[in-house]
Amino acid sequence: MLSTAVEIIQCVDEYITKTLQSNSFTENLIGTPTSKFITEFLIITFVILMSYEVIYWSGIYLSLWEYHAKDIFTEVPVHCAHVYIRLNVVSKSKLEKTKEYYVLKKNSKYNVLYWNKLNQLGGEIFSLDRFIKYHFEFSPEDFEMNKEPEFGSTVDHLREKIFTLFKDSEVYSQFHNDKLSKTDVLLFNNRNEEVTHASGDKYLSQCHIETGNVIDSIVLY
Missing domain, CATH: 1.10.287 (Helix Hairpins)
Structure with a gap:
């Protein structure tokens, strides 16, 4: 030896x-x-x-082990100052097809072979011919009530703002009914992944929704 x-x-x-x-x-x-x-x-x-x-x-x-000081140096989410929302409306009966659409959209970002299928599927499920784009800015009153206001707005707060816009807009009057609530608002992040209601208390940047992003939202009626 x-x-x-x-x-x-x-x-x-x-x-x-x-x-x-x-x-x-x-x-x-x-x-x-x-x-x-x-x-x-x-x-x-x-x-x-x-x-x-x-x-x-x-x-x-490779996730074989963890950073030794992860409990000391924690990752701080970046404040999301504003986002662009592309809004459309879908019947609740087409929920599964809607989820299929976004799985396909996520996978087809760099694959043109899926684009035609994506357009066909979109034509079947969306009630509006085109998405309507809105700009949401977050001021202090949008997050000062949070436990950590320096991290900005939460997913639930954005979802509620979208639902309020939908409910108050005449553009969507034909889809209005008293049974709808913010739980009928689907939200997708900048990866075209659904941000579920379980993530409602999380800050936007923790869910891959960052300043200036253009993301989709769907209201189910």
Whole structure:
């Protein structure tokens, strides 16, 4: 065991020495036994540290282990100042097709082969020929009541603002009925993923809804 370790050290020493001697500039770094020891020590230390960092962060990226200080340095969501909402209306009987539409939309972002199917499916489910685009800005009164107002508005608050707009607008008068509520508002983030009602208390930026995003919302009637 000891002899194997000695052989490895000798091989490393020979490799480093040969590499440094191949260049006139680096050759001066091993001109004396002392300088050679210091140089090799620094090189080996650097390689060990770099290897550790690569393995450590690769493991975090691959979810093999967690960041050691995740409880100390927590990720802070960015305040969402305003968003653009594309609004449309869908019959509740077509809810499953609507979810199918957004799964397809998410997967077809870079695949033109799905675009025709996406348009056909959209024509079947949406009650309006086109989405109507609205701009929502968030002022302090939209989030000052939250536990952490510095993080901005919540998903539920945005959902309620959308429903209020829908309810008060004459554009959607043919779809109005007393049984509708904000629970009938579907919301999708910037990844075309549905933001469920279970995420209602979360801040917008925690659900991939960020400042300036254009996102879809559907009212089920």
